[in-house]
Each structure stands twice: as structure tokens, then as C-alpha cells.
Amino acid sequence: MPVSDTIKAVLFDRDGTLLDLQATWAGAFYFIIRDMAGGDESKIQTLADYSGYFMDSRKFDMRSRLLTGAPSDYCARWAEICERPYGEDFMRDFTDLSLKYCDVSPTFLPGASQALDALKHAGIPMGIATNGTESSARRQMAHLGYEDHFFAVIGYDSGYGAKPEAGQVLAFADQLQIEPGDVLMIGDSLHDVHAGKAAGAMTLALPTGAASSDELLAEADQVISSLADLPLMLGLPLPVSAPQARPSLPL
Template sequence: MISAILFDKDGTLFDFQLSWSAWAKAFLRDVADGNDLRAAHLGNLLGFDWQAARFREDSCVIAGTDDDIISILIPEMPGVSRDEIKLRIGLAAAEAPMSEVVPLAPFLDGLKARGLRVGVATNDTESTARAHLEAVKVLDRFDFVTGADSGHGAKPGPGMCLAFAAAFEVPPGEVLMVGDSLHDLHAGRAAGMRTLAVLTGVAGADALSPNADFVLPSIAALPDLLGPDNRLKPTGHLS
């Protein structure tokens, strides 16, 4: 039986390419002082194709933290401190237009009506996560929101997942971790949770399925995976 569901944010609740390509364009143009050629160079280092406005599967932005991004950019930005880059990342991220994979309010209301606890665990900062959820008017639907700076570590470590389970005294085996990246799936499995991969990020089913109990096109199909008693059905199991 599933008692609680923990969601990754970007690529899971929000379409990754649609949402974060706009952030990448704004942020890279900012740190490149408006020089598009330099912005394209910096984007390539982060796994972002400036011309196509799309992230590659190996991009550190997909599942990494702000510190991962900063570590790549700092050698390219002499005289600029880590704190300044972090501030610029945060300012651009707060303005990124989040594209919901499904209308999240009714989707989450449906899960809550089943008696399920729901949470978000992201390698983004907690403040940015809360801002994005509030922007689409669903922050109040979540029982738990944690980011890489919340004190539980970052994914693929299990800290966020274990903190969610502990907060509601739910056995990890009764929690479903839902994400679009290997970091999400590894975190869930390390915590002893069931794992569901969705394909609204950048990684494909071939990469995700060996580490997932289930693979679905998006969270839209998640309610159909749950029986009346919140037991997981066998449909959607691709690994």
C-alpha cells in the first residue's frame, strides 16, 4: 500500500524543457553581459544548446544543485564570486515561467482525497521551489517541501526522502518517489521507497527503467496506477 507520494519538481510536476529553457536563456544572457556568443559558450558547458533552446541529457542543470552549476561557471567568470553567481541563478529561477505537466491543483486534490500525504523534494533551493509552487497556486496542497539547502542533503542521497517519511511517521516502503532523473530514482531506492519514473524531463525510458519500479509518460497517469486501497497496480511496470 502507498501512504505518501514524494515528487521531484522540475521535469516531474513541471515540463523541464518548457520551463527551464526560458530560465537558461535569461540567466546565461545575464552572466554573459548580453553577449550571445559567450552565452552560448557558457550554455554548452552546462549542457544547454543555445540555438535549439534545449538541454542535453547530460546537463548538470537537470538534477544538479546550484553549487554544481556554480562550480562549472566560476572558472569562466574571473572576478565574480560564488555568492554573486548564486544570487543571479536565484533571481532568474524565481522568474522562470513554470509549465505544469497537468493542471496541478485538481491533480493534487485527487491524491489528497485518497488520504495520501504529498511532498516535493528538489535539488533546487527550497525558497525557489516554494516560489514556483506558489506561482501556480498549489503550495498549500503540499504537506512537505524540501530543497538542497534545507538540511537533508541533495539527491541522489536519501536524506530528503527519509526526512519526508519521518515527518509523517510513514514507513519508507509505503512511499512512492516520483521523478524524471536517475538522481530521483537512486534517492528513492536508497531510502527503501518504491520508484516511479516519468518522461517529462530529458532522460528517456531506456535510461530510467532499470532503476524504476514503474515508468509512465507523465504524472497524469499516476492515479490509474493506484487501486482503490492505494495499492500499486502492475500496469506501467517496464523495468
């Protein structure tokens, strides 16, 4: 069955799906890594190497564990490198720095804002499910002027677990009081696809981040090249801007 036939709500991954990974986070993680390492150059380089991050060019290796994993997946090793206990204090510092730098340069991928506008115009509820923090996702959407587009924003720290587990998707469906099978989960990684499938949702993938088209085609219900294609796929009209008044000619 085509994914467009039965959906009642759409749940988006954030990084690599709505937001350009490199443009949004590469600059931010330069500062996050330096601050977490306390400016110690040896620790900075070790954190960067472990994380798949290039300090000189301020870019991610696209195989970086930071691009798909939740902070809880890598921060235990970060704490070890920083010679600090891994626990609430360390995670609080990481979360605070993520929030501090998350809006350095949040950047939508091509077609993302138009897709969000089309879904909102059609009255389809939307949410975000991210393996980052809820607070950073909310701040980024506010920075971009899109916070009112989302019924729910769910992070790894929102109490429902992290992808590829099903908790975030199930929580979104539960909050809307719909069946998980009525949700379309959209993401760029196998974590997103697996989370959607584990919850019983439909899955749509994009090769715009952490996984290739071939990897996604083997797992997702459908793959599209860009969110610019989403409104057409769902049979939605693109919102039309209000006509501009014709300027008066001088007499």
C-alpha cells in the same frame, strides 16, 4: 509488491516530473545565463556550451547537466567561466536569479495537476524533492495555485543534501513521522530513483524528462508513461467538479 499497496505519502521530483522542463526553464535560463555572465557575449556562449543550452533557440539539450544536477554540481565551473570566486556570494546571486525568473512560464506536464488534485482529495500527503532551490519550487507552485497541495517542499539548499543521496526522502518521511518504506518517490531521472532506493522508499518513474523508459525500467520499481495514470494505479477516484447550475431560460 505493487507500489500501490502500502504507500502513505508521495514525494515528487519537480522538473521533468511535475513541470515541463523546456516550457518552464528554457526561457528562464536564457536570462539567468546572460545575467550571471554580466552580458559578456563570450562568457554567455561558454556558459551555454558547458550547460547544454542553446541560446539561439532558448532550449536545453536533453542531456544537459542542468536538468538533473543541483546548482552545486555545476556552479563552480560557472564561477570559473564568469571569472568570479566560487562561494556564498556567487551562489546567492545564482539563487536570486533563479527565484527572479522561475515563474516566467511554469508549466505542468499533462496529467500532473489532475494527479495532484486526486491525491489531495484522497488525503494523501505530498511533497516535492528537487535539486533546484526550495524558494523557486515554492514560488512556482504558488504561481500555479498549488502551494497548498504540499506538506513539504525540499530543495538542494534545504539542508538535507541533493539527489541521488537519500537525505531529501528521509527528511520527508521524518517530517511526516512515517517509515521511508511508506513513501512513494516519483521522478523522471535515475537521480530520483537512486535517492528513493537509498532511502528505502518505493520508486515510480516517468520517461517525461531526463531518462528513457529502458533506463528507468532497469532501476525503478515501476514505470508509467504519464502522471495521468497515477490515480488509477493507486486506486484513487478523480475529483469530480461541482455541477454547474443550468442557465435559466428567458420567459
